[in-house]
Amino acid sequence: MAAIISIQDLAKTYEGGFEALKGVSLEIEEGEILALLGPNGAGKTTLISIICGLVSPSSGSVSVGGHDILHAYRAAREMIGLVPQEITIEPFEKVINTVRFSRGLFGKRRDDAHIEKVLRALSLWDKRDSRNRELSGGMKRRVLIAKALSHEPRVLFLDEPTAGVDVTLRREMWELVRQLRAEGVTIILTTHYIEEAEEMADRIGVIDHGRLLLVEEKAKLLHQLGRKELVLELTEPLPELPSPLEGFELQRSEDGMRLVYEFDAHAESTGMTRLLGAVAEAKLSLKDLTTQQSSLEDVFLTLVEEGRTGK
Numbered sequence: 001m002a003a004i005i006s007i008q009d010l011a012k013t014y015e016g017g018f019e020a021l022k023g024v025s026l027e028i029e030e031g032e033i034l035a036l037l038g039p040n041g042a043g044k045t046t047l048i049s050i051i052c053g054l055v056s057p058s059s060g061s062v063s064v065g066g067h068d069i070l071h072a073y074r075a076a077r078e079m080i081g082l083v084p085q086e087i088t089i090e091p092f093e094k095v096i097n098t099v100r101f102s103r104g105l106f107g108k109r110r111d112d113a114h115i116e117k118v119l120r121a122l123s124l125w126d127k128r129d130s131r132n133r134e135l136s137g138g139m140k141r142r143v144l145i146a147k148a149l150s151h152e153p154r155v156l157f158l159d160e161p162t163a164g165v166d167v168t169l170r171r172e173m174w175e176l177v178r179q180l181r182a183e184g185v186t187i188i189l190t191t192h193y194i195e196e197a198e199e200m201a202d203r204i205g206v207i208d209h210g211r212l213l214l215v216e217e218k219a220k221l222l223h224q225l226g227r228k229e230l231v232l233e234l235t236e237p238l239p240e241l242p243s244p245l246e247g248f249e250l251q252r253s254e255d256g257m258r259l260v261y262e263f264d265a266h267a268e269s270t271g272m273t274r275l276l277g278a279v280a281e282a283k284l285s286l287k288d289l290t291t292q293q294s295s296l297e298d299v300f301l302t303l304v305e306e307g308r309t310g311k
């Protein structure tokens with residue numbers, strides 16, 4: 001797949017000297033769903049805002065569909081729909097006019113059929129003649145999405161789409177995002193919710209302190225997460241591995257009181273039965289036996305921690 005967004009060595013230092021982005025390079029492929037994960041203040045919104053032309057970069061370059069965001073701003077911006085974090089809609093305007101107007105801003109001719117399709121997809125059609133201020137918070141959020149889709153963008157940015165949104169609306173949004181992807185729209189979402197990234201994304205990027213720490217296929221990350229550990233706590237210290245256990249890749253703790261066996265939880269054969277047979281043969285006395293699985297959350301925290309300590 002070809003890259004629809006190409007980000008090269010992007011940096012941003014805000015007035016006052018704060019470095020919000022420190023050299024981010026990233027290729028976003030056409031048709032993918034990319035989730036950007038990161039703690040508060042990591043630089044996610046700054047990154048999105050630069051791509052959408054709301055914040056100017058200090059250095060580096062970005063192109064959208066081959067259009068440079070500085071030199072061909074209009075062409076680049078036209079390809080993008082942005083759903084911002086904060087609700088910004090005219091309170092007294094009717095829903096349908098809000099969405100129509102957004103389309104007009106991009107110089108696109110009026111297309112009521114498209115506006116109807118978008119409003120229906122977001123369960124807003126029945127509310128089309130309501131004033132924005134009469135809507136619930138969740139519905140206002142849908143109006144933001146409808147606005148972002150009004151000009152048929154090829155790339156959709158969702159900045160914290162489901163923050164403060166109830167479970168039903170969250171599910172509906174996920175469904176909508178999938179539909180859009182099926183239509184070929186590229187989607188970039190920022191989130192604090194690891195489960196959201198897990199549920200939705202094709203690739204996951206982790207960002208912290210203005211740096212992109214990792215971008216990885218979700219399937220690969222989940223595979224790594226499929227690694228489990230079996231921990232054997234012994235009643236007595238083991239000075240060395242007894243011969244029945246030699247064929248296994250076991251880690252022995254320094255004090256000799258623990259053995260750790262790593263295995264792939266998805267594999268057909270985990271080797272655990274054989275291992276436990278060998279443990280019995282070696283006549284080891286066990287105090288406890290546990291399995292642990294690292295979650296995406298663990299991986300995320302480890303990465304952020306490593307990124308901070310510069311490992």
Ligand SMILES: Nc1ncnc2c1ncn2[C@@H]1O[C@H](COP(=O)(O)OP(=O)(O)OP(=O)(O)O)[C@@H](O)[C@H]1O
Nearest residue numbers: 014015018020038039040041042043044045046047
């Ligand atoms: N206009 C600004 N002037 C100065 N500093 C700013 C400005 N906008 C953002 N920052 C700082 O840049 C850093 C990154 O902010 P940004 O909003 O990009 O983070 P984020 O990852 O989107 O965080 P959150 O998850 O909280 O939305 C923060 O420390 C923030 O205080």
